[in-house]
Amino acid sequence: xxxxxxxxxxxxxxxxxxxxxxxxxxxxxxxxxxxxxxxxxxxxxxxxxxxxxxxxxxxxxxxxxxxxxxxxxxxxxxxxxxxxxxxxxxxxxxxxxxxxxxxxxxxxxxxxxxxxxxxxxxxxxxxxxxxxxxxxxxxxxxxxxxxxxxxxxxxxxxxxxxxxxxxxxxxxxxxxxxxxxxxxxxxxxxxxxxxxxxxxxxxxxxx
Numbered sequence: 001x002x003x004x005x006x007x008x009x010x011x012x013x014x015x016x017x018x019x020x021x022x023x024x025x026x027x028x029x030x031x032x033x034x035x036x037x038x039x040x041x042x043x044x045x046x047x048x049x050x051x052x053x054x055x056x057x058x059x060x061x062x063x064x065x066x067x068x069x070x071x072x073x074x075x076x077x078x079x080x081x082x083x084x085x086x087x088x089x090x091x092x093x094x095x096x097x098x099x100x101x102x103x104x105x106x107x108x109x110x111x112x113x114x115x116x117x118x119x120x121x122x123x124x125x126x127x128x129x130x131x132x133x134x135x136x137x138x139x140x141x142x143x144x145x146x147x148x149x150x151x152x153x154x155x156x157x158x159x160x161x162x163x164x165x166x167x168x169x170x171x172x173x174x175x176x177x178x179x180x181x182x183x184x185x186x187x188x189x190x191x192x193x194x195x196x197x198x199x200x201x202x203x204x205x206x207x
Contacts, residue, residue, distance in 0.1 A: 040067045044176040049075030054085055061087060069107040070176035072125075072145035076103055094125035104143040104177065117181040120164055124157035125175075128165075140165050144177035149197045159207045179204065 043066045047053060073081065074094070076085075082092040086107055091114050104127050108114045113132040113154045117140060120128040125145040129136050141177075142161060146154040165173050181204055183195030191201050 009124070027034060042174075042176070043069045045069060046072045046178050047075070048073045050085055051075055051080075055187050057085055058087065061090075065109075067109050067112070068141065068174075069105075070141070070143040071105040071107065072103075072143065072178040074103040074105055091129075093129045095121075095125065097125065102143050106141050106143045108141070120161050122160045124154045124158040124161075126153075126158060126161055128161065137170045138168075140168065140171050140173045142173070142175040142177075144175060144179065146178070146180050149180050149182070149200055152200050152203070153201045155200055155207075159203070162207050 015019075041064065043064070047057075050057065069090075074096075076094060077096050082090075082094075086092055089110045090107045091110050092105060092107050093114075093116055094103070096103050104125050106127055106129055106130065108131060114129050115132075117128045120126075120140070120142065125147070126142055128140060128142040130140050132138055142165070144158055144161075146158070148154075162173070162175065165171060169197050181201055182196070183191050183201045187191050191198060191205075195201060
């Protein structure tokens with residue numbers, strides 16, 4: 001995953017690329033480095049909820065043609081079919097909790113080979129799948145939602161999912177969603193002064 005916006009970085013920090021053996025550096029602008037031939041268009045959306053945005057969503061997908069969509073607060077349940085909200089050329093992975101609010105999904109264009117990864121499921125609002133890319137690392141995708149910063153269990157369970165995924169050999173992990181951690185200053189990678197639920201912010205930072 002891209003370590004951040006283009007800026008000077010004296011630390012020399014680099015990250016592994018998702019599709020080749022070259023590292024992703026600070027001057028790179030995507031989830032792969034600039035020398036790769038494969039790029040992905042990714043959306044991270046909090047729907048709040050999806051139910052009243054059917055036409056808007058379909059039009060948006062058809063105009064932007066994203067490869068991957070991470071969705072949170074869908075408010076969907078088992079009575080709602082995927083085709084009601086997404087074009088037929090997307091594979092949808094959902095975690096419908098049958099509760100008020102919450103619920104998460106991942107939508108992946110069917111040009112890619114994907115499948116569910118049930119072993120990464122934990123007791124929180126998360127759903128995972130894997131995307132097979134011929135000749136490259138398998139990409140593991142997770143969409144996560146934590147409704148409250150004070151919900152320590154949600155972050156603990158999320159950490160378990162990421163720990164399990166990190167033990168998969170040659171896996172490249174992309175995790176997105178709504179983490180509800182307003183106390184993090186992502187530019188400085190520090191917790192802001194007067195932040196509530198500091199312990200939960202730190203827990204996420206340790207994942």
